[in-house]
Amino acid sequence: MISSTNIAATNMDVPGIELPVNHLFGPCGEFADRKREAEFLDGTWSEHVERMKAIQLAVMCFAAWGIVDYFVIGMSWILGLILALRVLALFVTRIPTLFFSDINSKPAFFASVTVSQVYVFSVYLISVYAGQLPIGEQALSALTIIFAFYFGVPNRLVFNIVVCAVSAVIFVAMIAQSDDVSLRSAAMVLMLLGIGNLCGAQFARVTNRMRRSEFMTLAAQRELNEQLISEVASREEAQRIAAVTEENFQSIFVAAPEVLAVVEPGTYRIIQANRKAHELFGPREGLSGRDARDLFVDEKLRKSFDDTALGLRPRAPIEAQLFNGDGKPIWTHISVAFVRFHGAPALLVALQDVTARRHEAEALREARDQANDASRSKSEFLANMSHELRTPLNAIIGFSEALERELFGPVGNPRYLEYAGDIHDSGVHLLNLINDILDLSKIEAGHFRLHExxxxxxxxxxxxxxxxxxxxxxxxxxxxxxxxxxxxxxxxxxxxxxxxxxxxxxxxxxxxxxxxxxxxxxxxxxxxxxxxxxxxxxxxxxxxxxxxxxxxxxxxxxxxxxxxxxxxxxxxxxxxxxxxxxxxxxxxxxxxxxxxxxxxxxxxxxxxxxxxxxxxxx
The missing domain is CATH 3.30.565.10 (Histidine kinase-like ATPase, C-terminal domain)
Structure with a gap:
């Protein structure tokens, strides 16, 4: 997860200003910046195409549903028409991947996807009109198609909202014309489809934001990895150069890409330093003859350096802060080896400035913490959505139970009692499912408490x-x-x-x-x-x-x-x-x-x- 305090406005092409995360995204969960949204679509375009190919299985089920139409409608010319339209849906839904799968055809791709959605729902409306199914089955089928549009079809959310909302209104208007459907039943179906649209749109919006946040996190991680690879490559090249020229110690010492210095044991006087050392710690006049211990920021490490020199024992490399030529502390990787310089024992000290690496390691830790925050946000989102869904579900369960028990008087048609019972059972089943999801999200977030x-x-x-x-x-x-x-x-x-x-x-x-x-x-x-x-x-x-x-x-x-x-x-x-x-x-x-x-x-x-x-x- 990327926090609002860490996302700089350089991501939005506005240098020097930091903006909260909410300003990065539009109402539909897409990037507010069109250039960044285009980069996201380019990076995930193959996923859009593959998702569109994957829904062919669902379209096959939609075409195979013509068998049910046969038992509902019976053998007639309208059945033949519906079967032909259902089979044609297989080709219509293949148009986006067959003709517009190229990354430069994104507008045509989304337009053809929208057309295929409209076509599928239109075929469904024709089958509903011809079949005269019970209103409960019709509403459930319509809700299933709407959820499939939101959760499965790789279309832009604004297009999905328009298609699903208009389809729901047309569906309710059509069933309301039937003599068997009361105004109250039509209103309940409209409310159910409206809730379904709200839930689907909210889920898709949050999913869009999470996918784009993950895309930004991965992009930052890739950039850091490239920096690390570049640094490793530089170090390997430096080692290769040192291996080739190791026959001449003085040549290696002078041309080494890292800081090298020869220090006299006992006095810790710097006898000789290479060009890199002078760049980092100052000119030759100020460095030669200087006590090497004065460069340490931590006085305790001066004693450790002293022990190493007196005992002439090899020690593992350490990382410590030294003062550079400007008097500013920098992090260095220090290695000490015992050599003979001009026939006398000496300490060969090699230094590497690892300040940038330290900063990169800290950035990697922050990226890991952000990923953990994203996981916690997911669990909190599930918990919040479960609470939001409970309120309308409790109303549906309560109203259906009142209808089923005829608390306010007889309903009239016994079939309505059966429908009310089905709605009640479905609502209870969905509420139990939400309770399971809520319990799971509480456990994952560490908020579930036992009452022992x-x-x-x-x-x-x-x-x-x-x-x-x-x-x-x-x-x-x-x-x-x-x-x-x-x-x-x-x-x-x-x-x-x-x-x-x-x-x-x-x-x-x-x-x-x-x-x-x-x-x-x-x-x-x-x-x-x-x-x-x-x-x-x-x-x-x-x-x-x-x-x-x-x-x-x-x-x-x-x-x-x-x-x-x-x-x-x-x-x-x-x-x-x-x-x-x-x-x-x-x-x-x-x-x-x-x-x-x-x-x-x-x-x-x-x-x-x-x-x-x-x-x-x-």
């Missing part, structure tokens, strides 16, 4: 199984519980530990075969208490276990593709277990089953549970 108290293990396990049991019954999966007696009492955050169990049992149920068994057991071990969830499902390959523990990552598999999920269950369980000073272990065999163990230390056992553990481990 004594908790009964039986109650925690029973509560977690009760939440998952309905889903297990739908798949005819039996949940077995085997816990130690008497009951175990833990010092833990009951909500966090219950969330760990819910995530593990839900995964076990989700990836188990129908009529299978999920077993929850606990037992004392040498390390403390081992709480395990065991299933006989599809299993995980050993090399895929690290991926399963990574946030937002799912292991590919035949069964996993047919189940929902965000890839947060196992990572959250692992993080929350580690916050309890425990470990999460996974043992799995593909086709046989999986055992996930939560090992809590003995320090988490309270009262009789601690006594039972001591007796069994002893």
């Amino acid at each position: 108290d004594e908790a009964d293990l039986n109650d925690i396990v029973a509560s977690a199984c009760r939440i998952v049991r309905h889903r297990a019954q739908q798949a005819s999966i039996n949940i077995e519980i085997d816990l130690p007696k008497p009951t175990v009492t833990l010092l833990a955050d009951e909500r966090a530990l219950k969330q760990v169990l819910i995530n593990l049992i839900s995964n076990a149920v989700k990836f188990s075969n129908d009529c299978g068994t999920v077993r929850v057991e606990a037992q004392f071990t040498a390390d403390g208490l081992c709480l395990a969830v065991i299933d006989n499902g599809i299993g995980i390959a050993e090399e895929d276990i690290p991926r399963a523990l990574a946030p937002f990552t799912q292991v590919d598999g035949t069964l996993s593709r047919s189940h929902e999920g965000t890839g947060l269950g196992l990572p959250l369980a692992k993080y929350m277990t580690e916050l309890h000073d425990g470990r999460l272990l996974i043992e799995s065999t593909p086709g046989v089953g999986t055992r996930v163990s939560v090992v809590l230390p003995a320090s988490r056992l309270v009262g009789r549970s601690a006594v039972s553990f001591a007796a069994q481990s002893g």
Whole structure:
């Protein structure tokens, strides 16, 4: 992350002034300076083209959706027209990469991308008009296409906003003409699409800013790396020259690119210095015969230099500050070797000015700190966005629940009750997902705090199984519980530990075969208490276990593709277990089953549970 105090206005072609970061970016998250934005597009143009090629898979799914149109519309000429238009979308979306992928055709590229977006949504509107799908399915499909535009299509944000906003308004106006859609339903759909547009635009805007900030950081790092490479190349060249001319010591001494001086032991008088030394420390008259110790800024190092000379022992090179010819302190790399000069022992002192290197090292450290700040900003952004999304979601859940329960009177058409239930369930699912993301961002930012108290293990396990049991019954999966007696009492955050169990049992149920068994057991071990969830499902390959523990990552598999999920269950369980000073272990065999163990230390056992553990481990 690049802080506002470190970004100089030289980046904006205005020398001598420093501007805050917000002035670097426009409302859409792009660089306010057109020249800098053009540089960014040039540097990332291949990424834009590849992203446009990558969405062909989504367009293929859009074309394949014509099969659904067949069942909704039936065999007719309008079906043939829609199928032809869907297939034509494959070519329309290929136009930007086929004809305008050249870096000099950026305006035409973005224009053709915008045209392809308009075309895809127009085909969708025709299918909606002909198919007469329920309003809930129509709204969900429209929202999906809008999110795909914001998150997947490599278009400029201003074009995306215009396309998505106009498309949403046209869609609502079209469905409002239907006799089956009330004004209130149309208004709710308009509100939903409006929220979707706001969220998508905000996400794209922040993503634009983060990508451009990263681009600036990488550019600065490349410049520093080039400087370091240049310095290393200079040093290697100097060493090569010294190796070629080493036969003549005096020639090397005079022509050396670094500071060289011959010092007399005992008196520390400078006998001879080369041209570089005179450039750095003053003319020959003022340097020859001078006490070398007077050049040290730190008086303690003068004593260290004295010991080296008296003992005539080789010492490792050091970095110290010396006074240059102008009396200013500079950082130097000092090496001392013992030689014979004109037949007498002498000290050959080599100096290298490393002041610039020190400054570069400090700049590299600042760049690393800025990258760490960017990572923290990402987690804080996720947390803030989660809070922002909760407010409208709670309203959607509350209003849909009121409609479902008919709190203010009968709704009339029973289908509306079904739609309200679907909206309520979808809202609850999305709210749970946001809660998971919020917990993960809190953990990554170090803001997640445990509220520890004594908790009964039986109650925690029973509560977690009760939440998952309905889903297990739908798949005819039996949940077995085997816990130690008497009951175990833990010092833990009951909500966090219950969330760990819910995530593990839900995964076990989700990836188990129908009529299978999920077993929850606990037992004392040498390390403390081992709480395990065991299933006989599809299993995980050993090399895929690290991926399963990574946030937002799912292991590919035949069964996993047919189940929902965000890839947060196992990572959250692992993080929350580690916050309890425990470990999460996974043992799995593909086709046989999986055992996930939560090992809590003995320090988490309270009262009789601690006594039972001591007796069994002893």
